[in-house]
Amino acid sequence: xxxxxxxxxxxxxxxxxALKTMDLEIADGEFMxxxxxxxxxxxxxxxxxxxxxxxxSGRILFGERDMAGVPMGRRGxxxxxxxxxxxxxxxxxxxxAYGPRMRGAARAEIDRRVGAIxxxxxxxxxxxxxADRLSVNILQRVAIGRSAIMEPxxxxxxxxxSNVDAAFRAVMRTELKQLQRQFRQTMVYVTHDQLExxxxxxxxxxxxxxxxxxxxxxxxxxxxxANVFVARFIGAPGMNLLKGRPAESDRGLVIDLxxxxxxxPLPDExxxxxxxxxxxxxxxxxxxxxxxAERGLSMPVSFVERIGARTIVHLGEDESAVKxxxxxxxxxxxxxxxxxxxxxxxxxVFDAATGLAVGPG
Amino acid sequence: xxxxTATISEDKMDARTxxxxxxxxxxxxxxxxxxxxxxxxxxxxFPLLMxxxxxxxxxxxxxGVGWWNAWEMWNSFANYTDLAADxxxxxxLQRTAIVMLVCVPAxxxxxLALATLFADDFxxxxxxxxxxxxxxxxxxxxxxxxxxxxxxSGGPVNDILSRILGTPVTIAWLSDPNLALIAVMIxxxxxxxxxxxxxxxxxxxxxxEDQMKAATLLGANAWQRFVTIVLPKMKTIIIIALAxxxxxxxxxxxxxxxxxxxxxxxxxxxxxxxxYKVTTQDLIWGYVAAIALAILIVLSIVAVYAMKRMAKxxxxxx
Numbered sequence: 001x002x003x004x005x006x007x008x009x010x011x012x013x014x015x016x017x018a019l020k021t022m023d024l025e026i027a028d029g030e031f032m033x034x035x036x037x038x039x040x041x042x043x044x045x046x047x048x049x050x051x052x053x054x055x056x057s058g059r060i061l062f063g064e065r066d067m068a069g070v071p072m073g074r075r076g077x078x079x080x081x082x083x084x085x086x087x088x089x090x091x092x093x094x095x096x097a098y099g100p101r102m103r104g105a106a107r108a109e110i111d112r113r114v115g116a117i118x119x120x121x122x123x124x125x126x127x128x129x130x131a132d133r134l135s136v137n138i139l140q141r142v143a144i145g146r147s148a149i150m151e152p153x154x155x156x157x158x159x160x161x162s163n164v165d166a167a168f169r170a171v172m173r174t175e176l177k178q179l180q181r182q183f184r185q186t187m188v189y190v191t192h193d194q195l196e197x198x199x200x201x202x203x204x205x206x207x208x209x210x211x212x213x214x215x216x217x218x219x220x221x222x223x224x225x226a227n228v229f230v231a232r233f234i235g236a237p238g239m240n241l242l243k244g245r246p247a248e249s250d251r252g253l254v255i256d257l258x259x260x261x262x263x264x265p266l267p268d269e270x271x272x273x274x275x276x277x278x279x280x281x282x283x284x285x286x287x288x289x290x291x292x293a294e295r296g297l298s299m300p301v302s303f304v305e306r307i308g309a310r311t312i313v314h315l316g317e318d319e320s321a322v323k324x325x326x327x328x329x330x331x332x333x334x335x336x337x338x339x340x341x342x343x344x345x346x347x348x349v350f351d352a353a354t355g356l357a358v359g360p361g
Numbered sequence: 362x363x364x365x366t367a368t369i370s371e372d373k374m375d376a377r378t379x380x381x382x383x384x385x386x387x388x389x390x391x392x393x394x395x396x397x398x399x400x401x402x403x404x405x406x407f408p409l410l411m412x413x414x415x416x417x418x419x420x421x422x423x424x425g426v427g428w429w430n431a432w433e434m435w436n437s438f439a440n441y442t443d444l445a446a447d448x449x450x451x452x453x454l455q456r457t458a459i460v461m462l463v464c465v466p467a468x469x470x471x472x473l474a475l476a477t478l479f480a481d482d483f484x485x486x487x488x489x490x491x492x493x494x495x496x497x498x499x500x501x502x503x504x505x506x507x508x509x510x511x512x513x514s515g516g517p518v519n520d521i522l523s524r525i526l527g528t529p530v531t532i533a534w535l536s537d538p539n540l541a542l543i544a545v546m547i548x549x550x551x552x553x554x555x556x557x558x559x560x561x562x563x564x565x566x567x568x569x570e571d572q573m574k575a576a577t578l579l580g581a582n583a584w585q586r587f588v589t590i591v592l593p594k595m596k597t598i599i600i601i602a603l604a605x606x607x608x609x610x611x612x613x614x615x616x617x618x619x620x621x622x623x624x625x626x627x628x629x630x631x632x633x634x635x636x637y638k639v640t641t642q643d644l645i646w647g648y649v650a651a652i653a654l655a656i657l658i659v660l661s662i663v664a665v666y667a668m669k670r671m672a673k674x675x676x677x678x679x
Contacts, residue, residue, distance in 0.1 A: 052574065073580045085571035089593045098589070099579035150579065 002063045002153035002186055003028040004049060009058035011044050018044040020210045031180055031187045033201035035194060041210040042190045046156050049188060051075050062153060078147025080157040084139045088132035092123055095131055095142050099150045113149055120182065121145045136164050137172055144179055155187045161196060173199055194234055206230050228355040231284055231348065237312065240322045241282040243352060246274050255283045260297050260320055267344050273359035280352035285342035290324035296341030301332050315340065416440055416650035423644055440651035449627065450652065453635040460631060461610045464549045468606060472557030480565045497555040505619030508548040535621055538628035545617045545629050552616065557602055564598030565591065596674040604667035608660055632656060
């Protein structure tokens with residue numbers, strides 16, 4: 001087992017900078033998800049940890065050991081590929097035995113280790129099956145087993161669930177999380193699916209355009225996004241952000257949202273932080289926390305999505321569009337006007353100029 | 362608008378009233394391809410049957426009867442018994458086998474080495490690639506003439522050897538019975554390694570990259586990756602490449618004939634050259650038919666064996 005330290009990691013491909021000065025500490029035994037849209041640099045980061053690519057500058061340390069120049073075969077990392085990269089011309093047993101065999105382990109030793117890992121992953125009955133006709137969840141287990149047999153200190157998983165159909169993903173997520181508990185290794189999991197990151201990871205590193213945006217537990221990044229990108233990216237749908245200008249009123253500090261009117265007063269702690277901001281701010285709140293109220297923002301309903309368990313109501317349009325998610329169906333239809341109010345405690349404010357979160361966070 | 366609806370409903374009707382059973386589909390397919398099938402049958406089966414017929418007679422174009430009347434010259438399988446006792450035939454067959462056993466493995470190993478080299482990027486790759494494929498595009502007769510010139514005793518090959526060794530070399534490559542066959546094999550390897558390279562390269566780039574990476578991460582070195590991943594994945598394509606070259610090399614003729622004419626004496630007389638000589642010089646066509654049939658049988662066995670191996674390789678990728 002081993003912690004991973006990334007110091008000032010930079011990766012350039014010619015003129016293109018895939019990763020701009022990344023600093024990240026991944027604790028021993030932690031399940032860290034690298035989350036971001038495609039092209040954000042998450043896979044590049046992972047490939048550098050695995051040793052498939054050399055960083056342009058910066059350092060990667062496993063515990064105390066500097067990994068510069070250590071070839072990927074000697075880093076002691078297990079890697080689960082997006083499509084699992086199972087050796088399809090071999091049996092499950094041959095796949096599992098591949099690592100020890102290549103390192104010249106004795107036959108009895110290989111048999112013992114393959115037996116043990118197969119037992120753990122419930123692959124024993126499948127050992128002599130050809131690997132090209134297995135279902136995805138078996139493939140996933142073989143891929144993990146094939147790496148786990150080498151007892152790697154670090155496990156890297158590159159979007160392993162992206163080829164799996166939606167219905168099966170929940171099963172696979174549960175299985176993967178259980179496996180991590182069994183192995184207790186440091187795991188780095190690359191994904192663009194926030195649901196996977198939220199459900200499995202101990203901490204999430206949100207990335208965009210080669211820049212690390214925020215690191216935190218799933219609830220931290222959900223509740224207290226560090227900036228506008230994280231606020232919009234996390235959550236489905238993302239956080240509502242309305243542009244406005246702070247204004248004093250007799251009830252306290254409010255945000256003047258222009259044609260939408262003014263917001264309810266901000267809580268004291270947040271208000272004092274917002275007073276320090278010069279210029280416009282973004283008034284943010286989660287669609288799930290919106291409630292219909294007597295007083296609040298009055299907006300026309302533009303669209304209603306009913307998706308069974310939840311109802312998503314689209315309010316306003318363009319710059320001042322807001323989404324509201326309700327647990328049950330609501331009696332709203334297009335053309336009506338809804339008065340919505342986010343609870344004061346769930347309001348987040350961002351500096352419109354820098355995009356950074358304002359206040360106690 | 363109404364026209365479109367009409368077409369759609371008609372189609373629907375059609376589908377409902379005339380369900381095309383697989384049986385019916387097969388019959389229609391058979392009827393449609395019948396003319397082509399008859400043509401193919403004619404051009405493949407007819408010469409074969411004609412050959413079989415002539416091979417049991419003493420017929421020759423000079424015998425004064427049409428080939429269809431060759432039965433008048435029936436010789437009760439004498440051609441086949443002659444063939445069994447024909448030492449010139451057997452030594453030609455042996456020589457063909459030697460050429461094949463040297464050339465095909467050499468072309469395979471060179472082709473594989475080059476393919477491995479070209480699977481990675483290196484500066485000037487595209488230029489080298491074009492140069493490498495050129496021999497394949499040279500007309501074999503031209504290649505034969507080229508090597509004929511190269512291997513003259515005062516030719517460039519001896520010239521280069523002289524410069525390297527520092528003493529004048531005047532090896533009579535094409536008139537020395539031992540060296541002539543070597544010269545011929547060099548020409549064949551020069552011309553056909555590119556084909557092998559091309560086929561094997563196609564197989565090599567088809568090896569999944571992530572499986573190679575996975576093997577590397579699991580600690581396999583380059584040689585181990587080659588043996589455990591690359592070769593098994595390329596099995597089918599290797600069998601195809603070898604089968605093509607074995608069959609083609611067995612029929613080696615044009616380059617060789619121009620370089621040596623089968624000589625000196627019979628030193629480079631392969632089976633094709635022998636058949637050619639019997640056909641054009643001795644004019645015993647009944648005998649020629651018998652030889653050709655014997656070879657067809659040998660090559661068919663090779664082809665069937667290769668196809669069986671291929672089916673096996675695809676079914677149980679080991």
